[in-house]
Amino acid sequence: MIEAVYNACVRCGLCLPTCPTYLETMTETSGPRGRISLIADVDQGRLELLSPGFVEQMSQCLDCRACEAACPSGVRYGSLLEEMRARIERAQAPNRSAGRRRVRELLLHRLFRSGRLMRAAAAVVRAGQRTGLHVAAARLLGLGDAAALAPEIPERAFVPNDQRYEVAGAAGTAFLHAGCVMSVAFAPVHEATIRMLNRARMNVVVPRDQGCCGAIAVHAGEPDFARELAKRNIVAFERSGADVYVVNAAGCGSALKETDRLFADDPEWSERAARFSARVRDAIEVLDAMDLDPRIGALDVEVTYQEPCHLVHAQRVSAAPRRLLAQIPGLRLIEMEERTICCGGAGIYNLTQPEMAKRLQRRKVEHIRATGAAIVVTANPGCAMQVASGLRSDGSRVEVKHLVELLDEAYARYGAAVNRA
Numbered sequence: 001m002i003e004a005v006y007n008a009c010v011r012c013g014l015c016l017p018t019c020p021t022y023l024e025t026m027t028e029t030s031g032p033r034g035r036i037s038l039i040a041d042v043d044q045g046r047l048e049l050l051s052p053g054f055v056e057q058m059s060q061c062l063d064c065r066a067c068e069a070a071c072p073s074g075v076r077y078g079s080l081l082e083e084m085r086a087r088i089e090r091a092q093a094p095n096r097s098a099g100r101r102r103v104r105e106l107l108l109h110r111l112f113r114s115g116r117l118m119r120a121a122a123a124v125v126r127a128g129q130r131t132g133l134h135v136a137a138a139r140l141l142g143l144g145d146a147a148a149l150a151p152e153i154p155e156r157a158f159v160p161n162d163q164r165y166e167v168a169g170a171a172g173t174a175f176l177h178a179g180c181v182m183s184v185a186f187a188p189v190h191e192a193t194i195r196m197l198n199r200a201r202m203n204v205v206v207p208r209d210q211g212c213c214g215a216i217a218v219h220a221g222e223p224d225f226a227r228e229l230a231k232r233n234i235v236a237f238e239r240s241g242a243d244v245y246v247v248n249a250a251g252c253g254s255a256l257k258e259t260d261r262l263f264a265d266d267p268e269w270s271e272r273a274a275r276f277s278a279r280v281r282d283a284i285e286v287l288d289a290m291d292l293d294p295r296i297g298a299l300d301v302e303v304t305y306q307e308p309c310h311l312v313h314a315q316r317v318s319a320a321p322r323r324l325l326a327q328i329p330g331l332r333l334i335e336m337e338e339r340t341i342c343c344g345g346a347g348i349y350n351l352t353q354p355e356m357a358k359r360l361q362r363r364k365v366e367h368i369r370a371t372g373a374a375i376v377v378t379a380n381p382g383c384a385m386q387v388a389s390g391l392r393s394d395g396s397r398v399e400v401k402h403l404v405e406l407l408d409e410a411y412a413r414y415g416a417a418v419n420r421a
């Protein structure tokens, strides 16, 4: 089935300069063209699925989709990678030790199935951050330097609980995807998103029966688990009666827009999944499409924009964030070098491939610092955590903000200025 996909590659090499791991290694097998050849070799039986070199390349790839966006032949590289990761997982799972199976069950299946468990885990991380014990605990669980990546967990989580935020003369209703990491580590971004959607004359609902987007399951080669998670969100959206499913985390948005692919062979769910996928939008797309309230305050600041891979490459949203930034009076956007090259965050990549993740993080931090900007704007929690931890360890005081937070701040400035007058 994937033969047609890899056969579409004409080996032109136009994707190579867009690939972060190729740029770092300058090695053919660590680039998209080489990986596609390896995938064809495995699919046609010339190379063992579990040969160490192949497994390493399927893990080292960030699934950033830069190659897919650059490819003139339309090779859907992401679907090749996902298929291969699923095959590897099916082959490896039976040989996993009981201990590793338990850790995977806890850290993948249980945690991402349950918002309550995710909040409990976040509370433990928060307690650890206060005492410093989180570093040792992460190492004990085999999570390496994960503690250094975690943002400071706020006291308050954003719990989806059937909240409604309504405005007079609303143009429509947005379903806000609360997500897992976003809801425990980035509650202020959700609050800013709700205020901004209201300013764009959208009602907002946050149904409690929603859940994780399933991206982590797809990346881990577990499509059945991804389908289980996706069904919850499809049903929650249908019940909500909302017009649009709004996501403020690019990685989640990309997975949710591709929900239809997960159900392509399922006659019972394929139509519902297709309808659902067609309604998913990043918050940036929604705000860009709406008439925003013109009463916006000025921010006298220089910023640079870190393009999340799953926004620019997977969703092809690149001009909208810049148009929104241009609406903030006083703000100056300074573009960084290699702005569309992955920062090395890529979901849990910084845990599974710590060495390459660090190399890409350093590369990104250098480009950010070279702009002299005071703020890095992004639109994805994975990028925010990876960039912030890189800047921290570099002793930099550059702040990291979600684009929606910055817009919200500009509006709050206007309100404050009016109140002072």
Ligand code: SF4
Pocket: 008, 009, 010, 011, 012, 013, 014, 015, 016, 032, 033, 036, 067, 070, 071, 072, 073, 074, 075
């Ligand atoms: S750009 Fe497309 S066709 Fe060319 S080598 Fe890369 S994947 Fe193959």
Ligand code: SF4
Pocket: 018, 019, 020, 021, 022, 031, 032, 035, 060, 061, 062, 063, 064, 065, 066, 067, 068, 077
């Ligand atoms: S998805 Fe990203 S890391 Fe993987 S081959 Fe394509 S460009 Fe390279």
